């Protein structure tokens with residue numbers, strides 16, 4: 449109600465306006481009332497927002513990078529949000545009062561990344577209804593050239609539904625060009641969350657671009673959809689004549705303006721006439737340094753061999769193609785970023801464990817650190833069958849040792865003595881120093897075959913930690929898992 453004074457003023461005003469002005473005033477008041485409504489809905493946007501949790505399961509870092517972008521957007525929309533790797537996640541850690549987003553890539557043959565396998569096993573044995581009341585969303589990262597596209601994300605979605613969870617938006621399965629589509633998905637996710645909780649805040653500020661740490665490169669040269677052309681500059685067998693193996697150092701020159709960083713891999717496209725209809729690219733760790741080997745990528749490729757049923761020797765499709773290339777041949781490739789295997793800051797010590805072709809990224813690391821004049825020390829563990837014929841890049845390591853670009857090398861040649869010796873045995877022999885380096889902040893890197901090498905090295909590190917710190921096996925396992933979660937133990941295993 450108007451008070452007396454206001455009523456007089458209104459009458460005075462209305463007495464002086466014409467019909468047109470009355471209509472304008474009516475619209476003006478409606479507009480004002482409308483804006484009061486809007487104000488009321490801003491209050492709605494201030495409804496208590498539930499906390500948000502983002503879990504990412506990643507092998508080469510894409511899901512992690514995406515999770516950081518989503519986290520930024522959700523935070524900008526006024527939610528409290530955390531993100532975490534799957535590594536030690538248990539079904540019982542998922543709580544219905546938290547909006548939960550899962551970002552999951554697929555590896556192997558439709559499988560979850562290794563770090564997510566225990567969680568997948570855990571939920572498979574959980575009872576129906578465990579997640580009742582949980583609101584969740586799933587995003588899958590994959591590559592449609594594989595037979596089972598985004599298998600892990602699809603399986604996870606099914607399990608979450610079986611356990612009583614309710615997806616607040618349909619799961620989205622991203623192909624290799626995910627970076628071009630993720631900004632729209634992020635926006636949609638925030639909107640779905642707002643709809644769910646009755647808020648209407650929009651995202652403020654720039655959120656779709658990558659965070660500083662995670663620069664997602666898109667376009668030509670960064671997916672199998674748009675490879676670039678290169679020319680073979682040099683190719684040579686790194687094994688000597690007596691070896692049972694053949695491993696090729698392949699140097700590719702290119703002209704396109706593409707960028708890679710240490711730890712990235714190259715995706716190799718085998719031409720149609722040589723791929724027998726299998727057009728899935730193969731990845732190879734890049735063994736050159738972007739600063740030192742300008743406009744070149746180097747690869748370290750083991751020729752994969754097997755026995756056919758009729759007893760003849762068969763070869764892996766892509767490694768055979770690469771092994772047969774000659775200087776001057778053309779090749780198509782792209783850069784597969786690995787945001788999980790970045791080179792340490794210049795002042796950090798690094799311990800690099802890379803038997804066989806696992807040494808490839810460490811060749812890149814050492815050239816790069818030497819070129820940058822990094823202060824951190826570099827310790828390499830390398831292994832193979834025989835020293836005289838399987839010692840990849842021997843002359844280069846010696847040169848790096850001489851110039852103090854490399855500080856320590858420990859070698860394990862498994863078949864040069866009666867009993868087998870592997871890199872994990874050398875690590876154990878140097879347990880005290882390994883522990884000292886770790887305690888002083890060194891970053892551990894492991895690259896090479898997943899089975900059994902990476903599992904054996906994990907176990908050796910657990911044994912070393914347990915012995916050096918007088919920890920139980922569980923405590924040592926936890927210590928190593930902490931290192932992994934805090935980017936102090938990085939793995940690129942295949």
Ligand SMILES: Cc1cc2nc3c(=O)[nH]c(=O)nc-3n(C[C@H](O)[C@H](O)[C@H](O)COP(=O)(O)OP(=O)(O)OC[C@H]3O[C@@H](n4cnc5c(N)ncnc54)[C@H](O)[C@@H]3O)c2cc1C
Pocket residue numbers: 713730731732733734748749750751752753754755756762763764765766767768805806808940941942
């Ligand atoms: C991130 C990442 C980094 C990698 N980095 C490197 C690296 O730096 N260096 C490296 O050498 N490799 C690396 N790899 C492995 C590489 O990508 C290929 O998987 C490897 O070269 C084999 O590919 P291929 O096409 O030669 O063999 P494929 O044709 O894919 O065959 C796979 C295996 O099966 C065997 N096989 C094929 N057909 C038959 C058959 N009919 N019967 C029995 N066996 C058979 C082959 O001999 C081979 O061992 C990496 C992988 C990943 C994921």
Ligand SMILES: Cc1cc2nc3c(=O)[nH]c(=O)nc-3n(C[C@H](O)[C@H](O)[C@H](O)COP(=O)(O)O)c2cc1C
Pocket residue numbers: 505506507508509510511512553554555556557558559561589590591592594595596597598599624731
């Ligand atoms: C060795 C290997 C196997 C893969 N297998 C599959 C697969 O079976 N299905 C699929 O959809 N994508 C597959 N991919 C593609 C990855 O899921 C895709 O590159 C994804 O962006 C990786 O995300 P991440 O870096 O978070 O692990 C595979 C990739 C690699 C390197």
